[in-house]
Amino acid sequence: MTKQEIIKQIFSKKSYLCVGLDTDINKIPSHLKSAEDPIFEFNKQIIDATYEYAVAYKPNIAFYEAHGPKGWESLQKTIEYIPDDIFTIADAKRGDIGNTSKMYARAFFEQMNFDSITVAPYMGSDSVEPFLEFENKWVILLALTSNQGSKDFQYLKVNDQSLFEEVLQKSQDWGDSENMMYVVGATRTDQLEKIRKSIPNHFLLVPGVGAQGGNLSDVSEKGLNKDCGLLVNSSRGIIYASDEKNFAQVAAQKAKSIQEEMEGYLAKWC
Amino acid sequence: MTKQEIIKQIFSKKSYLCVGLDTDINKIPSHLKSAEDPIFEFNKQIIDATYEYAVAYKPNIAFYEAHGPKGWESLQKTIEYIPDDIFTIADAKRGDIGNTSKMYARAFFEQMNFDSITVAPYMGSDSVEPFLEFENKWVILLALTSNQGSKDFQYLKVNDQSLFEEVLQKSQDWGDSENMMYVVGATRTDQLEKIRKSIPNHFLLVPGVGAQGGNLSDVSEKGLNKDCGLLVNSSRGIIYASDEKNFAQVAAQKAKSIQEEMEGYLAKWC
Structure with a gap:
């Protein structure tokens, strides 16, 4: 997916919400546990319910790996189920020597058709x-x-700056704002303003709103740029908002309320 | 596996060789490609042939992930096939926030019975x-x-030292030489002596001998301690030594010749 397509989607949905699919078999509603593939069934219903309010989905790969080959099947079905016009993130934190990173790239970009992957520097x-x-x-x-x-x-x-700033700076030589984004935690708003200044055009993926204590208003004020420039992730706060039969409906309400808050921030700061 | 068990195996086999299972479907002998699970079939024959000379096996997880659920099945069969008295390393370079790292730990230590995993700091x-x-x-x-x-x-x-030294130092608070080892590349022998001094009792996993240019004699002279303290990995140099029908036999010869070299170093420096 191109940067222009991401931006177009954001302004059309008036949202920069990424829904994190950290799907834990122990936390999903009990009525789903008898399904043939409970993890995929849960994801499917979450995607159907939140699609209208989200611009990205981010499966957390660890939660699928924990189930071995069966977990990878659930992951594969999930990525195939997500509509093509939504940005997809393999939250995998990979990174290894060249010939190995190439294999990871094949795993997530070819074997599965993810748009992006998180990488450790x-x-x-x-x-x-x-x-x-x-x-x-x-x-x-x-x-x-x-x-x-x-x-x-x-x-x-x-070199007179923090290591994370060195990572931001050095990696400018490897890619640009058309093929590289950065993870900046929502709990680090004290640094966000400075980061936005040093990389004005890059998208930032911001996890940590909700369960981890980050604040959406602060993140948005400090992180938004003219193209929006943010993807703010919420996982547990949406997907586990309820463990009852109507969990997907409750998840949709949570996503909708975040989308509405984002709509306001886009109007105000963007 | 305990540290004592690793040491016992090393001195019994007179070897500190780790065989890297970076098994690439495009590089395995063509006669195996019609097998039901060519990757597992290749690994099985490599393990049978090299078991006598090696103390550890290190599947490189990327090479299995690149094949999706089927790759994970090959990996699972491989780890189950490796005899219990050999140390196993999931070369996965994982690392994420606490609840996610816990899931990765379950994937590699519970779902699959690996003895260890490589982690990014x-x-x-x-x-x-x-x-x-x-x-x-x-x-x-x-x-x-x-x-x-x-x-x-x-x-x-x-803080007046290199970042990798800071990693060595800070991580002493997290674990000890009974549950933590470090990756130190074989191409970094200029640093190995200093590293050995700063962590005299820890095992080091040393990749990069062979295809990447590292030298076994240098690594051994600078890295061996009284318990041996080294696991030196070779992947491509052993497993792809031949792509003919007798590939496993050639791999065994390569492993044997490294083991014999190691036997000499253990006698000399240990």
């Missing part, structure tokens, strides 16, 4: 570049994450 | 610790990798 340029060789596919590089442990290394001072 | 303590909660399982943390891109971030100066 530690191994540097040649661990990221194989993902950038696929046309209209995206790398979403970890910059500043939402978890407590992000303080261990990401804020360390190198 | 960028997201810090809470991305690594969920893997350390499993008894007799190991985290193998990326410190200094063998690829060109390692220079982008791993050598950056933070």
Whole structure:
């Protein structure tokens, strides 16, 4: 998917909501557990219910891997089920030496038709570049994450700036705002303004709103740019809003209320 | 597997060879391609042929993921086929926020019975610790990798030392030499002596001998400690030594010749 197509979708739906499919067999409504593939059945109903309000879906690959080959089948069915005009993110945090990253790229861009994948930067340029060789596919590089442990290394001072700023800067040589986005946690709004200034045109994927404590209004005020430039993810707050039979309906209500809030921010700051 | 069991195996086999199962369908001998599961069939024959000379097997997860659910089945069959007394490494370079790392740990330690997994450090303590909660399982943390891109971030100066040294130092608080090893690329022997001094008791997983240009003699002289303390990986140099019908026999010869070299180094430096 191209940047223009992403932007078009955002302004047409008046939303920059990404729904995280962190689908945990232990958390889905009990009436689904007798389905042939409960994880896919859950995802299908969540997608049907939230499609109108979301511009992206982000399966968290760990939750599928935990079930082995069966989990990968659920993942494959899920990605095939998501409509083509929605942006899809494999939240996989991959990254390895060149010939291995190439295999991961094939797994997520060819074997499964994801539009993008999250990638960890530690191994540097040649661990990221194989993902950038696929046309209209995206790398979403970890910059500043939402978890407590992000303080261990990401804020360390190198060359008079934080390591995450060094990652932002150095990776400008590998790709551009047409094939690269960055992960910036919603709990890091103190840094978001500065990050937006240093990369004015890139999209940012912002996880951590909701269960992890991030605030949508703050993120939007500091992160929106003229093209919107944000994909804000919510997982647990939407997909597990209810564990009753009407879970999909409740998820739709949650997604709708976030979309409406976003519509306001787009009108105000964009 | 405990540290004592790993050491016992090393001194009994007089080897610290890890065979990397980077099994690529395009590189395996053509006569195997008609098998029901060519990747597993190849691995099975490689394992049978090299078992005598190796103390660890390291499937490179990307190569299995690239085939979707079917690849995961080949991986699962492979891990089940490897004898219990050999150390197994899921070369997966995972790492995510706590609840997600927990799912990856379940995937590799419960769903599949791997002894260890390689983990990327960028997201810090809470991305690594969920893997350390499993008894007799190991985290193998990326410190200094063998690829060109390692220079982008791993050598950056933070707190008067390189980032990879900061990773070594900080992670001492998360685990110890009984449940944590480190990846140090064989192409980095200039740093190996210093690393060995700073973590005298930890095992190091050393990839990059062979195809990537690392030298076994250098690595052994600088990396061996009283317990051996090294697992040196060779993938392509062994498993693709021949693409003829007798590939497994040729792989065995290659593994045997590395084992014999290692036997000499163990006698000399250990």
